[in-house]
Amino acid sequence: MFTAIRAQSLPAIVPLVRRYCVPVVNIFDRKVKRLQRERAAKSDDVALYDYIKEEVGYRLSDRIFDVKRVFKNAVDLGAGRGYVTNHVLGETVEQLTAVDLSPTMLAQIKGTPGLDFRVREMDEEKFDFEADSLDLVVSSLSLHWINDLPACFRAVNRALRPDGVFIGAMFGGETLYELRSSLQLAEVERRGGISPHLSPFTQIRDVGMLLNRANFNMLTIDTDEIVVGFPSMFELMWDLKGMAESNAAFNRALHISRETMMAAAAIYKDMYSKEDGVTATFQVIYFVGWKPCASQPKPLERGSANVSLKDLGKIMDPKNVNKK
Secondary structure (H helix, E strand, C coil): CHHHCCHHHHHHHHHHHHHHCCCCCCCECHHHHHHHHHHHHCCCCHHHHCHHHHHHHHHHHHHHHHCCCCEEEEEEECCCCCCCHHHCCCCCEEEEEEEECCHHHHHCCCCCCCCEEEEEECCHHHCCCCCCCEEEEEEECCHHHCCCHHHHHHHHHHHEEEEEEEEEEEEECCCCHHHHHHHHHHHHHHHCCCCCCCCCCECHHHHHHHHHHCCCEEEEEEEEEEEEEECCHHHHHHHHHHCCCCCCECCCCCCCCHHHHHHHHHHHHHHHEECCEEEEEEEEEEEEEECCCCCCCCCCCCCCCCCCHHHHHHHHCHHHCCCC
């Protein structure tokens, strides 16, 4: 179709092409991620590795309670074994649908007494609910494996009703920086180069931009760090496998030599040791975004303020505060 466009029309066409024809680079192998979750869910000791996801899911469900309303229709996106669903009360959510890539994980969700919930196998990258049908979408530690995060955010916004809310938690860029740096230093020393052994994570500065572009407003974003102790690097890597959080990038190295692993463990212990073991950091980004609605509060018009910021110190001076 572009062969018939006159040359003088190209300046107007280029912005549209850049906006709507941006290629999506698939970083993660979703089939591998599904197999990893299925393998973890079928393990007899799967609950042993839920400590991070259970903690974050509990904190995220607590944020749902902070919204003083009853949600009629909600979705737990990337529900896993019910890390959020198992803490949501029926007094807060009337009906909840838990969706995940792994059917075995979905089958292990217990819910809470009085909660009307159902499960639905669905790839988080193919979020498909009717437009304006949901009051709440919550997602805990699943979004960091999605290739096209902007498209996922837009799909969530489309499914929410006006004044619906999107509450989520995802691993941030500082997650497992100790393990990443140790492996990189070991490979530089032993092989003269590095390979991607840990998947990339979203930076906190990008989350707000992506949500805003997806038509969410009244954003609230904060971050927290969970530091966990391990006897050595090997126990950490074993737990990541049990959590189904092993690397699933297409360009991941399928093999690490024993020599490199031993060197990485020694570097890890030397740089990040504490007491009788080592520590690992999990950075968690929490966010809340609302779908625009006419009933939402609006900012005052520019120039309508009757107090200058330069007088703020005078106003807050205890001498000028009226005492009852």
